[in-house]
Amino acid sequence: MVSAAEAMTMASDNPDSKVKLQVRDVGIRYGSTTAISDINLEVMENEIFGIIGPANAGKTSFLKTINRMNDFDTSMSIDGEILFDGINIREVRNVYALRNRIGVVFPLPVGLPLTIYENVAFVPRLRGIRDRAELDVIVERCLTRAALWDEVKDRLDSLGSLLSGGQQQRLTIARALSQDPELLMLDEFSIAVDPVTTMRIEDVLKELKQEMTIILVTNLVQQARRLADRTAFFLDGQCVEIGATEDLFTGQVQDSRTTDYIEGRFG
Template identity: 45%
Template structure:
């Protein structure tokens, strides 16, 4: 097993209120990890510690360690460089109010890349990987906010891919989308895991079962259990996992 991310005894507090308690886990490379759990179970907090987006919240304190390829995220990593390696897709499609093209190259431009050809190639590649190229190739100059919700979300994936990350975090990426758009995103994810490590936070247990290689169940800030997806969904060890999956709460 090839470990990409190693989490040890991770706890997060916001202004003293505990959001995540003593989480320890390993995330495999080139696999999809599904993270499930009811609202306020710490899933999103967990996700955002993996690229240090929680740093932006006032009053946050993180203890424990997270290793990416053996490097301590909170000690040996520059957060800016880290976020280029660990991309994130948010729950709502959040294109910037600019053209499709400019959205995709946003991260590259911030790295100082100006060459038109390089940018154009990167845009095509990223859009192809996000299954958006055919729809977008003649609409690159259009305002991104004019696209449909599903297209916007795939544009956000393309935008993240353009930066060439190693890990991509998905924070309930389909919660605002219709089933057809959801299917397209899931299809893209299954393809993407060949080259990237994916972490998918979702409150849709069926989606977790469909795409996840492994699944982790969070409850009230704690990691209850984590295993191969089929095991979690057929024979969970913990009663709480069983109750959640079978719909007794959540």
């Protein structure tokens, strides 16, 4: 367990960085079962924040609360507060504008029943961009970044839902990027993507860090090691440890369970 004060000191190691997301005492319950409890952490602007942990640790539930997707699920109740740019997300007056600033990629790709082009142009169109040339630029840029452009550039008008699983996953990444999000949340994005493409996307994520903050939930601990600046280890709904990724992977941990998990001794 990491107290709020400790999280604070860790985050302030780098004096230049600014807190993008602050999570205080957050707990989530579904009816009477507790999904996560007492989560305290901070995500700094322009960092990649990794979250690792075995299944059922509450990682996905946690992501859902950040962009208030929990509003759809009445069985879910949430304690504590989450501050986005210092604003309590539960009190924002325009939740749609909040979600617009946060991009999410879910583990199972959800291609909207639109063409590939329209999938990526969806958000820009919602924002009122009508100029075709301008949309073309955005679509190409986002698809290229998601390592999908070369495969689909000749059939942008075919249905996005007809792509293979891995291609759909990259399409949803492109779609999330088309939001130009301030915060990008990736929930096990590489689950259906081949290793070579995964590496290409990982390279893009390292570049994207200059423009946005990224939260990376992953089952692949080595992926967290490759990408994340800091990593949190979730277990059974608790945040066991938060630290600089290199520290966690070189055994400088406060809780031995973290090393056990990373080295594959359980989970």
